[in-house]
Amino acid sequence: MKGHSYKAGIFLKDESRADWHDKTLWMVRQKRDKAARSVADWEDLRERASSIKEQVLSNLDFYLSEFEQRAVENGVKVHRASDAQEFNEIVYKIVTDNNAKLVVKSKSMLTEECGLNTFLEQRGLEVVDTDLGERIIQFRKEPPSHIVLPAIHLKKEEIGELFHEKLNTPKGMSDPVLLTSAARTHLREKFLSAGVAITGVNFAVAETGSVVVCTNEGNADMGVHAAPVQIHCMGIEKLVPQTRDLAVFTRLLARNATGQPITAYTSHYRKPKPRGEMHIVIVDNGRSDRLKSDIHRSSLKCIRCGACMNTCPVYRRSGGHSYGYLIPGPIGSILAPSYNIKKHTDLPFASSLCMSCSNVCPVKIDIHDQLYKWRQELSEKGAFSPVKGLVLKIAGFILSKSALYDFSGKVARVALKWLPRRMVYSKINVWGWERELPAVPQESFKKWYSKNSGKNNL
Amino acid sequence: MNRDNLLTAKDLIPEFIESLAHVGAEVIKLNGKDSVLAYISENYPECITFENKEIWEEYSFSCSKEKLEKLGTIQLEGRFGVAENGAIWLDDNCFPNRLLPFIAQKVIMLLDSGKIVKDMGEAYDCVNECGYGVFISGPSKTADIEQSLVFGAHGPESLLVFLY
Amino acid sequence: MDKIRIGLFIPCYIDQFYPQVGIATFELLQKLDIEVVYPEKQTCCGQPLANSGAEKEAIPVYQNFVRNFSEFDYIVTPSGSCAYHVKEHYNILEQTEQVKRVRANIYELCEFITDILKIDDLKIDFPYKVGIHQSCHGLRGLKLGSSSELITTRYSKVHRLLEKANGIEIITLDREDECCGFGGTFSIFEPHVSVKMGKARISDHERNGAEIITATDMSCLMHLEGIIRRENKKIKVVHIAEILNNNRL
Incomplete structure (x- = not known):
């Protein structure tokens, strides 16, 4: 099997490009350090974030039903999906019930996990990823190489070439400002004609039934407020008990992800807009099983900040695609085997166990220890040669x-x-x-x- | 929102201004709301405000997206600001249409300098019950191409904050 | 008062390939007026197996370790990684008094000197430009220093000991505590990334003028030395025990 080690070898063949990749992500790590240092009680915040998530995971059924009840009271249609297939079908039905042909989608790792785009496209719908990085890789028909910076593996010249082909920008144009502007024009058209807007969810608040989405581009809001129908897709683990808890997470998330004090937009969707329709789809897809495992449940605390990727010396020097799983890096390496233990045997070994990932994790997931435990589990389950x-x-x-x-x-x-x-x-x-x-x-x-x-x- | 909750310590204003600059917003501090409005009408005569009822109606949910898309500069008023990150809270009562803060090319944001809280902890104590609310911290931005920061990814290309 | 009696654990790869590091550790501890015993039936802490996923197969190795070391006041070893492994991963053994004792009393050499002996200044000379490679398990596992990711007070036990050496110049690295890429069997499972990480670590030291790379762990240094020798570089690796024992280069 051509695993991580093999693909990393190929990635490293172009040494100067590999160095560039490493430096770019290290810069993000440095920005994170600076932002974290600006917060006096940073380590205390991590502790609180971790314990809030622990509380949620220990009482998940309670918070889920509270959330669902509040959301329904708010006029939201709530759906539950046990697996990817069911999830895709629910979304498909909402789209077709509304006679929509075009769907705009802001970033959601869950929809990647469930293969929603392919599912909808196979049924004749157009799905447009609106996050700039996501749109770039969608044009290239490849998966994201990073969960926060999906196109971090690409150089601007390559994006220029791609936009020339797809958006008819002048050949050789590679200025990020001009390329972004071309994407803006292209995507505004899509926003205005979409029948349905889909978003991921960063946090869902049990006591209010609202969902919170964080973006820098404003693409979630452009989509949601322009389209008559909005669908928010969340894994069951996205809950926090109270609005107050958001303070902890919004202080941590952007600082840890990109070194920003907060994302440009932190949007709280509670009720549908006038004459609009709002859906929330709550997805399990293997999460309950992981919750039952004492060893692996802590990975459900993940808030998808991507900091473990930026800090990981292996990720930086092997690139996201070498992992062969939609979530790369340390967190992906502990998530992937729980979905497919045979396919991802290599991932828990794609780490020097340097523990930097656990130290940057905003919810204190013991990532390095999870990697170690997966190694034991793989061996016990006979996954080795x-x-x-x-x-x-x-x-x-x-x-x-x-x-x-x-x-x-x-x-x-x-x-x-x-x-x-x-x-x-x-x-x-x-x-x-x-x-x-x-x-x-x-x-x-x-x-x-x-x-x-x-x-x-x- | 209960204004009594918001006892802005004077020293939060410089931190708030610094945070705004950090997130790419411009800031102008003037004395009193009247001088802000005068400043805006003089310097941004094309700016659309939603202060009167007719304009509010005109741009409410029944307004066509195409019309909204043509909007240049709009003026909104935030509920309160957060010193640690330059975020400003707006909710359904701050605009006739949720799309406005995003679809306009430029947003001018007014904020009472007496309504600044220290951090997100205090901020969430002030967040009110509403159908939709958003913290806006600077203009729309992206760094998806080689980590180069570009303003105006989808939403406004610039955010000008008037503190009064 | 009786002398402190310690069991000296010399990791398998030091025993076989770097005896001079074991000797330096032994001599240094003796000079510090400690009764040093080297149990001759010791082998390995079992980490290479466990890190490969064979924790179960490592249990007899762990038991051998405990048998050899449970009687001492302290167990001292010139390896942060092995000490960390014993502390952290011997949790799968039945927690007998002996096992608990071994896990609680094992110390990496530097922390034993600073924390138990409370010595900072070993009166040594080392007139070189030195880069300190902070081995991950020592740094982040045993917390021999503050790691760069954590927003805490900065400290480093290794720096504390070395900066007292006469003539030493400790250089500042661009990346103060990035992994060298050894990672035990990682160096074999992932040779390309492992070597790439090693090269980056070496060039950080070279760029900042180091003549010597030192570390608490010879395993990191073995990996770096392997690259240095293959590429005929001038920079040298020296285990910290050799410096602290005032060995001449």
């Missing part, structure tokens, strides 16, 4: 017996010392592809100790 399993068993046996360990160490050292270089550095020595092995010493520490420990003065 038999060879790897056997090697690990033998290694375990050797390392538990000191005499065997001493002997094996000696054999290895002697072999490394006397074997010809071309044998030591053969293709199977992955370490040696681009690195030297350590020079072999005369004796091990243990040997030295047994010779010298008797002396009083060393």
Whole structure:
């Protein structure tokens, strides 16, 4: 299987581009640090965010029914979908019931997860992603490479080329201001003619039944307020108990994501507009199962800020597409196996376990520990090749017996010392592809100790 | 919103102004609402305000999107501002149509400088019950192309805040 | 008062490939008036297995570790990563008194010196430009210093010990605590990214004028040294125990 390691190798072939990718995202990480430092009680905020999410996850049914009840009282039509198929069908029905042909959609990882665009397009509808980055990758027919910065893998010249082809901009035009302006004109047309607007949801407030959407571009609002029908799609984990709780999350989210003090627009949708229709679709799609797992439930706290990607030295040097899952980076690597354990065996290993991800996580998900636990789970569930399993068993046996360990160490050292270089550095020595092995010493520490420990003065 | 909740400490105004600059908004501070209105009518004669009932009706939900799309500069008044991030709260009572703050090319925002809270914690204590409400912090922006900051992604290209 | 009696744990790769680091640790601790015992039946902390997903297979290795080390006042090791592994991941063993003792009393060398012995100044000379590579498990796991992601008071136990050395110049890195890319078996499962990360780490040190890269963990340094030697670079790696033991280069 061509996993993360293989794809990362390809990504790294163009070294200067890989360096550019790394620097761009590191800059975002630095902006995040600066913004976080401007808040006196940052670490305390993270703690509070984490405990609010914990409270929600521990009482999810209660908050869901409170939310649903309030939303219905507000005149909102609430739908529940147990899986992706059901979700897609619900949305499709709303769209067709309203005779809409064009749907505009602001960013929603949930709709990506459920494959909504494809589902609607296969049924003859036009779906336009309105976030600029999302529109770019939609034109390119590729998945986002980052959850907050979907087109971060692309250079402006490539976007210029793409817009020339799709939007008829002058050839060679690559100024971000001009490209953005071209997209603005193109998307305004779409906003004004769309029959339905879809948004994701950042937070849903149980006590009021409202949903909160954060954007910088204003594309969620352009869509929602222009179209007669608005649909907000949320996973069951998006709830917070009270409006007050939003204070904690709105202080954390944008600062941690991009280093902004808050997104340009933090929109609170509670009731439909006059003569408008408002729907909220609440989706499970495997979340309840994860909630039942003591080990993996904490990943449900994620507020999709993307900071773990920006800080991850592996993500920055392998690119989002190397993960082969719609949410890349550390958080994606702990989410992906719960959807498809066989397909994503490689992802929990696509980390050096440096723990930076857990340190930036605004809701304190123990991401590094989740990665570690997934590794154990994958091994227990037999997801490894038999060879790897056997090697690990033998290694375990050797390392538990000191005499065997001493002997094996000696054999290895002697072999490394006397074997010809071309044998030591053969293709199977992955370490040696681009690195030297350590020079072999005369004796091990243990040997030295047994010779010298008797002396009083060393 | 209960105005009594909002006891702006004087020192929040500079922080608020600094935050606004940081998020890409322009700020002008004048003494009294009358001088702001005079300033606007002199410098932005094309600016549409929704203060009188007829104009409010004209631009309410039955107004065509095409007409709204042609809007240049509009004037709105925020309910309160947040010092830590330059956000200004508006709700359904601040405009006749929810699309207005987004579809106009330029938004001029009035704000009583006595209505500034410290942070989002205080802000959510002041948020009122409404069908729709939004914190607006600066003009519409994007950095989706190589992380270059560009104003006016979809919504207004500029936001001018008048504090009085 | 009786001397503090410690069990010296020398990680498997140091034992086999970098005995001089073990020797420096041993000598340094002896100089600090401590009774140092090296239990000769020790092997490995089990981390290479566990990080590969074979935690269950590592249990006999863990048990061997506990058998060898439960009798000491403290366990000291020149590796933040191994110390962290024992503290954090021996939770899957039955928590007997011995296991609890081992987990509570294991210390990485630097933190043992600063926190238990309360020594800052080891009266050493090291007239070089030094870059400190903050190994992740020591930094973020054992909290030997404040990591750059956290908005907390800045500190570093390693810096505290090194900055007292005569003649030393500690350079400032552009990225103060980015991972070197070793990551145990990560270096084998993900060789391309691992090496790329290592190269970035080395060039950060070079760019900022370091002659020596030091760290609490020889594993990071083994990885960096592998790249340095392959690319015939001038910069050198030295484990912190060798500096603290006042070894001459």
